Amino acid sequence: MKIISTGSAAPELAVTNEMFSRVLDTSDEWIFTRTGIRSRRISTGDTALSMAARAAENAIAAAGIDRAEIGLVVCASVTNEYLTPSLACLLQRDLGLPESILAFDVNAACSGFIYALGIAQQLIPAGKYALLLGSEHLSRVTDYSDRSTCVLFGDGSGAVIAEKSDAPFHFVSGARGDSGVLYIGASPPSPNPFAPPPESSPSKLLHMDGQGVFRFAVEVMVKSVREVASRAGKALGEITHFVCHQANSRIIENAATRLGVPLERFFMNIETRGNTSAASVPIALDELNATGGLRRGDSVILAGFGGGLTYGAIYLEW
């Protein structure tokens, strides 16, 4: 599979650390030194669907393709307003895509876009295009009374158009089931006259053990990047760009040091985007692409990690 175009979308409102310091006991200095974040986009009306639709339109326009030729839509998200219909189905409607399509969502939290690409590579029909997205409206599940998590997350969407190709493409993935380190609870069950009421339900807002996630992230990023490079038969020194999940600049710095790769080869936009979960890798790809950073033939490694716990990496040639 080969990516032929990128697109992204985000809400207008940029919430700075200074804006948080007016409503929370926090500071720009604390947030920036611990995370690398200065501001993040927050929705004042956008949803995961509305942002996904704009990102998709951008990617379709950039590819210059006829949308009737899209045969697969995979959307990674944990913040769709509906359990069903999926974002992918709603995009089929809103973008006017053909009905003879395979459209579904992937729930792998911040690794979601990596999982979506890995799955799409197996499913993309010959002669058709795939629309692959990460879209998150994280502000709808953020606990704005928890200063250790709410300053981290932002909203946004990123999309790519891909086509079937013999170009090198390698995917590694992992999962380590854990509902304690990072979770977002579902709605409590409706009262059921045939079953006792549940003793408790997990909170519907995002909960995270920051240090637990930090250790996990560095460990699996290093492991999956090494593994995918080895499957591609490449030395890390031959990789032009590393585009990783933007959760914390210190996670990327730590992983770069352990991998022995100069930090300049790791794209970073966390300063202005925060952590946009499944959207972060495609938004980063689009930003790198839009600024002329990607050239045909470049060796690129994408890597993600997050809730599930999940992780994954992809090697591809641009």
Ligand code: COA
């Ligand atoms: N402003 C000011 N102080 C804050 C704060 C904030 N926004 N958030 C937490 N603190 C305080 C804590 O209350 C604690 O105070 P105490 O020592 O008086 O108890 C102190 O800072 C240290 O908290 P701690 O949680 O140990 O900080 P940390 O150095 O681990 O940094 C994270 C917290 C969340 C930034 C860091 O753990 C992290 O980035 N983890 C990875 C998270 C991640 O990437 N998640 C997404 C995965 S997809």
